[in-house]
Amino acid sequence: MAASLTDSHEVVVIDVDSEKVDDLTYSLDILAVHGNGASLSTLQEAGIDRTDMLIASTDDDETNLVTCSTAKTVSDAFTIARVRNANFLETWNQSEGAFGVDFMVSTNLLTAEDIARVIGLPAAVNVDPFAGGLVQMAEFEIAAESDIVGQTVEETDKFEELTFAALVRNGEVIFPRGQTVIEADNRVIVIGRPESVQAFSRSVAPAKAREEVRDIVIIGGSDIGYHTAKLLEQRGFSPRLIEQDPERARELAEELPDTVVMQNDATDADFLIGEHIDQADAVVAATDSDEKNLLISLLAKNVGARRTVAVVEIGEYSGLFETVGVDVAINPREATAEEIVRFTQEGQIENLSLIEGRQAEVLEFEVNEESILAGRSIRESITELPAEVVIGAITRERDFVVPRGDTVIEPGDHVVLFVATDVLSDVMAVI
Template identity: 55%
Template sequence: MRVIVVGAGQVGSNIAASLEHDHHVVVVDTDPSRIEAITYSHDVLTVQGDGTAIETLEEAGIENAELVIASTDIDETNIVICGAAKAVGDPFTIARVKQTGLLRTWERSKGAFGVDFMVGTNLQTAQSIVRIAGLPGAHDAETFAGGLVQMAEFEVMADSPLAGETVSDADRYESLTFAALLRGDDIIIPAGETVIRAGDAIVVIGSVESVRSFADFVTPPPSLEDVREIVIVGGDEIAAQTARLFEAEGIDTRLIEQDPARARELAETLPETLVLQSDATDIDFLVREHVDESDLVVAALDSDEKNLLVSLLAKRVGVERTIGVVEASEYVDLFETVGLDVGVNPRLVTAEEITRFTRARRTENVAMLESDRAEVLEIEVGSNSVLFETPIEEAIADLPDGIVIGAITRDGELITPRGETVVEGDDHVVVFVDTRVVDKATAAL
């Protein structure tokens, strides 16, 4: 399939990287330095030019394109790109937008603006924050099979009770599969005797209850069910959407915004959130308002450095857990090392959502881990699958290394896979897959 990606920034580059092995990808950007960088780093064709111009789209091969992804940093530009693509061809169009208002307008009339699918960066980021907040210690989380199955990734700290245990010793949870260990640049498919080390990231798949129990064991702070109060620092759209989602969960939420006019606006639009107008980098204010008594602080200010500072101040006054918005993806690991518990990068979240949608044509759902080093797929089993009416221990021999069957759902019930488990037609399987073998895996499954 010919795919045109307009915008070679972080979002566009990540999308191109995830699609280049399966599709004929053309990347368009006005910036010559970005075009040069992506030409040497990815197996894609490039066109330097304005993606809103018909001539540029024609040079990119719009007449043969099946998919156009508009991923520049300007919402209106992305919408115009999709409209221009529809004017000269008939591709499926995807637009990235930051403004949730534009997303809501499009949702009321899908197909408007010439956009077939719209991804809201701010809303996706807020949803990611809330998912992670629900699992203490989790760096990533996603649900599958209509909520029956959950995947989560946890970092094993030096003082974790898991450090030094074998997988068989750690496997004490009902309906839970230890899918993989991410150790440095290596992806390890664990056996019973595999030793879990400090610094590993561990990926588990199973029932929501088992994953939550595992999370409580790995990191004792409370899960979202037990959270009583959350403090959000910042008043931008990500902060507002996050507060709105926490409101829907019935959680007491306080939001701190320095600008008086914006604080007043948020107070009017978030009726269940207590909005405080102040500078959250003032440690005396944090002490005076008993921020230390909150279960979680979400830092969503207008700069990465401010978000790190707020997180460190929150830790200093006694807050157990912090989540921060980190716009520069290269800072995420650094910030998590020096004190931020979880960094959420809006551009990576958006790129993953767009890639997930493109992959969904072959699978029911997709979650990407560690910037697409690995994927967790939900696939409905048909008669042409190697799993069809076959015990897993036999079927796995016909699959490439790097695949783990994490969970099975059948008629609304969860089945924990074992070697002797026979997969039936129409079962949904949730599978961990090393990205290097994802093409072979999806073809076989």
């Protein structure tokens, strides 16, 4: 969050870890303060009296709530709290201003939403909605057996309501041209109408992955596991959930009427085989342990599960998980950072998604009269924008508009852009 905000804001970071404070001081253009953010004296040292916004994002829910409440006693700062437990979010929604918090983000709920979106799209590793669901951004892993390996971007980009935004190759975001060849293990990022994104996903996924997702197994009755099951129930699925603790399993069985809850140790390969996990279309590892999620995912893959999705709390592990065979690694911290950064820029940016460690961003904004895009064709206006910008989609009065060279963007349109972070500040100054 600090890295995302420092270009356009004066940022102060408080942390109890002195080594982190030293690292931040030298790596980012911010002021880093060593101390406990829930302490009034530490907040005052950080300048809380002249702060416009305070974001409490430690790993402890209660500390975040106390920090916001304390800040409210001595300042008019707008307070944002990151919480894991969605019960706090439910309480806050029912009582405006509860806990001294102006805006609250539930990490577990956001993560569950990410999982539910990825499961529904074959080969996708990242999916985000824009423009109230009229537009979808999706990132796909291109397996060696995919039909599009060896094709050019021009050959692959044959969907009318879809924009080919970028490739990710060897961890780097590149802006391809029509003759750029797609290679195995590349990632393809597209933006478009959800139906077109779904069709594209079927064209890039290996044959086995194109089959409809029906059998979903969630392993771990954590808060994330519970909310994932609940979201899937709301979408018409009847998932299976495996929880080791008998009491927690009983609670889940009572709260999830359309989910089959089983009480067992999911690291038991014989149990997985006996429960036909080999036939599962998707297995979600959502325990409270990264190591256990990795083991469970590899076991599920080994017995024959079609696709595995693992929750990874430590962001640095995400790449490792996918390297050793996990299909999708979802980091709750990243999901939370996106939501909070989006909110801090509300008014200018309505939604955003961070790509590949913030090498690029997908952002949605409403075009005003002063925008360089207003009243001009895309072909004309794009010449005045950096090369690392792609106009991915346009919506006008809740209708999807296909962005082509002669499309004229009007004030009031919602535009979804794919932008390299290096040029983001220049782009935001003119759009």
